[in-house]
Amino acid sequence: MGYLDAASTEPLHPAARDAMVAALDAGWADPARLYGAARRAQMLLERARAEVAELLGARPDEVSFTSSGTQAVHLGVLGSLRGRRRAGDRLVAGAVEHSSVLHAAEVHERDGGTVETVGVDLLGRVDAGAFAEAVSRPGTALACLQTANHEVGTVQPVEEVTAACRAAGVPLLVDAAQSAGRLPVPPGWSVLTASAHKWGGPAGVGVLAIRKGVRWRSPYPEDERERAPGFENVPAIVGAAAALRARAEEEAAEGPRLSALVDRIRAEVPRLVPDVEVVGDPDHRLPHIVTFSCLYVDGEALLTELDKAGFAISSGSSCTASTLRPSHVLEAMGVLTHGNVRVSLPRGVSEGDVDRFLAVLPDIVRRIRSTLGVH
Template identity: 65%
Template sequence: MNQPPAYFDAAAAAPLHPVARQAMLAALEDGWADPAKLYSQARRARQLLDAARAAAAEVLRVRPDELSFTPSGTAAAHAAVLGGLAGRRRAGSTLVHSAIEHSAVLHAAQRHVTAGGTTTSVPVDRAGRLDLDAWSAAVAAPGVALAALISASHEVGTLQPVAEAARACDAAGVPLYVDAAQSVGRVPVPEGWSVLSASAHKWGGPPGVGILVVRKGTRWESPYPADDREAGRVPGVPNLPAIVAAVAALRAATAEAEAEAARLAPLVERIRTVVPATVPDVEVVGDPVDRLPHLVTFSCLYVDGEALLHALDRRGFAVSSGSSCTSSTLRPSHVLEAMGVLSHGNIRISLHRDSTEAEVERFLAELPGIVAALRAEAGVVGL
């Protein structure tokens, strides 16, 4: 393999944006002190933290005092769910969520159930779109404390009807938490939510920085032991250089989002069109129109997803597989199962600012032979 590798897994972690690298190096020089202290170095660190918070809040169109930085997007999701439930314990103990939430949200939901709470899972259609009638009925039921809805599917790219879901929640008096990890920095998140989380390494920031937003008037109680940092929402000293880098990348990614969507969407559409035309027994999944501009997922019958991932990696393509089984759980993708689509031989392609048309064309040229070879090895013939 003489070609340079092609990284196609931005939905998991986008490459570090150049401005993030520059911002982090500068902040390492000037932002290493504890921003909670009172001496000059600490005051300078506090200025950097406040400026980063204000800049992130401006991008997200929220108040700076509504926004807290967390150690990761996962930590933000856990805090959003568990804090939202704790703050509304007098209203009830039921969490309503879609069937395709990220595992971070589902793990927090399981913790809630273990502690004696209940959950209601709302189905999606074959395109991965929320069943709004079922959602409206679920949030209107007695004892609902919180509702959780991912803004866009991290596995298939389908945009969710956040605005409509928010109106149903508002009518029922239930706060809505939105996991916006895949949307922030790429597409606008509709209004109407009460709590939001995001993850910096999805938009080209460094790993280890998340964002938690709790709107004013929302009942939310920290699930952690008491700590006066980050408005009492998140304990521990913040990683200030990483936060500065994350916010620099967020501003840059947001400014570039429209142009990047216009560049990447045709590449994604080409994958959606060419793959089923050149590889037999393939199902392209997710909504064909209302979707993230950089992500496409397809499933290949008679091919193990993990085997296909490794075969593509040997040819220089870094992709994600959530099908057949994963190395950690040996279970099919819960998102694809909820959609009722083929989950065997599943591959997710997610592009980024460095992805090129030439990389995509090389992938499309090599994929049919790779799939055919794997099927032949498995003894599948005649396709």
């Protein structure tokens, strides 16, 4: 199987596996207790917290672990809005944010808040000027912007937006799920979220970092004082920290290699397949993601045929792939939404995997089109 869906889940890094196996024996106890086994678990937990904090540019006491990146986003958005109710009820977000941000925004609206969505250009980049204007309006409590888009890979102008938020006195939540471990985390954020399985850590570990001085109040019941209450999965958190460290150390070599393979796919797909639109910024992008859309092709049929040919690939939004709804990202960009394919290259993917994908794709698209009477 050629696995080309790393934007959904990066395969478990060997460093994570080794760290988790070691921590299963030493970190099984409840780190909140006082006996010896619990203290050992607590030591492992705090060591992992310090490592993740260092790699993300935070202080250890600013970092909490959640059960997923989605939970981290929900807690970050709703908790920040709740903590800043006296400042206002306006939320500003980019139009191509991950669905977890948009769903939290819908909850905020249902509770009486207001949401302003800032549009993007054809490459999927948010309009920094429009974003700055939006956050400067009275009553803005929070702004949200991803570091890079999860579907098309376009890097967002986080530093420009950060400066605008700072000038307006508005905290900025930065969703770094796709870029953590691949690109440096932009400075100046107020709240940061990430997800371990995107960088080769185990599934079930999210990161929520909240800067000191940022007002935040839990959306959970009043007696829950922790940001993410519950029993931490210490072995998984230890594995997540080990994977993030390893991924960051490998990126100097692996990032350019993957980026060159993506450049090849971007160039070859429209040459080999007629009526194809490659989307996203060709230059200012994540190193491992390329997305294209095929006219006269059903996306689900295309994925099914690629699966039969031995390729695991996603189409459109990873959170709406099982529905008939078009990708909100592609719609916001104003580009073709039909027959969409997101190729995302995992660590260690070979040039041969890319060669094989490019070899089978044209015939698969031709056969699907022929069933619809398109030649």
